[in-house]
Amino acid sequence: MPMPLEGLRVIDWTIWQQGPVASAMLGDLGAEVIKLESKDGGDPGRGIVAIAGQKSARLNFYFEANNRNKQSLALDLKQPEAREIVYRLAAVSDVFVQNFRKGVADRLGLGADELRARNPRLIYANATGYGPEGPESGDPSFDQLGLARSGIMFAAGEPDMPPQPIGGGIADQMGAILLAYGVLAAVISRERYGVGQVVDASHLGSMSFLQGLSLTSRLINGAAFPRVPRARAFNPLWNHYRCGDDKWIALGMLQPDRYWADFTRAIGRPGLETDARFATMGARAGNCAALIEILDAVFASRPRAEWLDILRKGGDFIFTIVNSLNDLPDDPQMIANEYIREFDHPTHGPTKYVGIPVRLSETPGSIRAPAPEHGQHTELLLTELLGYGWDEVSGL
Structure with a gap:
């Protein structure tokens, strides 16, 4: 059965959670997602279990959650030969996703203008903390700061409590969802109007939209919903x-x-x-x-x-x-609707994953591959997709 995004190629130059989840969502719907990583360790999410002081033979839950259905291409992007690979890849891709601080991509020659000059139909997607404009548009942000800046920490809990954090990477997850939403809209626009474009989604914008009803109350009535004991x-x-x-x-x-x-x-x-x-x-x-x-x-x-x-x-x-x-993995409604799915991991065997929360009757998405090993598909992508010879590959 076909999937809705089959034939769409996505370059995923993202780290941690906000960016990777957005591209994983596209991968769940059938897109070919190529995770572009640095050669010196790759996405720092690969080491988050070790950072937390855990030593376990089990899967890295964090990296697995954010990077299923992807291939990994490891390059030293400070080298001109590596950037040329990205240029050639961008020329035959549909979407480029990145979540580095403002200015990083441009300094490396991987900004929207540079890549879209080579492929005007390319959709270039940015995940940021506080949006593309304004005096803090270049500031770094993590999930905790997305919660803090958006006001949601004063929406949770009882009136006399201090600001309440919400666990589980909610701001990152919400930022990812809206970035994927923007990419899908841009894909449809390209099919209708023939143009690529730049897509931006941020922690601040996404988390404020999540609280849209309460924020609208503030805008129209003068006050957001209060905490109620x-x-x-x-x-x-x-x-x-x-x-x-x-x-x-x-x-x-x-x-x-x-x-x-x-x-x-x-x-x-x-x-x-x-x-x-x-x-x-x-x-x-x-x-x-x-x-x-x-x-x-x-x-x-x-x-x-x-x-x-x-x-x-x-x-x-x-x-x-x-x-x-x-309680959720055992909830009968979660099971009946496949919000929890079992996937036969090639190394760890049958493993339960968070499922795909949207059901399409004729073109459903699927979990087809685990998160990749670092650089696992580098040689395959260079030789079969981009046409590099083995001598060229060995010299990179």
């Missing part, structure tokens, strides 16, 4: 509660009056329906602390599995479990 949630039916087995359940009833009567009966507290403090949405909001205290005690009286059964049978309620990330 769980114990004083304005709508107690839009909240989460600890069950008797220390597991949590989340309620998501945005129109609470529609569910209130059935809900009170389902939880075994029918008297709450006519209690004047809780009879309407407005009354419940005014007495939210008292109601949440009651609901805390109610949900603490039974294990979560019982509450799930009660709520499913008691009405058309909107709710779900609260997972930890460690």
